[in-house]
Amino acid sequence: MNIISAIQKHYYKRSSLLIPLSIDSVCHVFAKLATVGIVRGNRWNPFAPYYKLKVRWDGNIACLDGPYGAKMVPLTTQITIEPSMSRDRTMLDLTMQLSIRYINTSLLVTSLLAIFTICLQLKFPDKLIIFLFWVMMLYGLTWMYLFYSSNIIHKCLAEELSNVDLI
Known part of the structure; x- marks a missing residue:
């Protein structure tokens, strides 16, 4: 085991997010986000955070790279989509690590x-x-920025998946 993988295993956060959409809707949203990514905030406002997330989607698992912005540590987030107990909800399993x-x-x-x-x-x-x-x-500072970036990812995913227009 090299030192970089040991550090990645040390700075590791796992969480879950319950989304009030069906699995097909969530997959559709991630497929759409993979082409454009996620950009939030105003670059010129120093009081609101500005960040970008790059989204990769392979049909089963979504991967987020970021957030990229000031005072943020870019994370590598792997999202596994799982069904919930009710049919109209989806569970997102998030695994966040520091980027290499x-x-x-x-x-x-x-x-x-x-x-x-x-x-x-x-x-x-x-x-x-x-x-x-x-x-x-x-x-x-690395732990603090890890928690800050992971909270931004939670907030951003909840907003992106709750403001969905299904057509």
């Missing part, structure tokens, strides 16, 4: 911080605490 690109970037930043701390430690041996502080800050 974000993990590579954060590993690079951590490595640079380690090199900087080692160079700083040669002059000041008691400055190891600076490196540990920044590692803990990156760890906490």
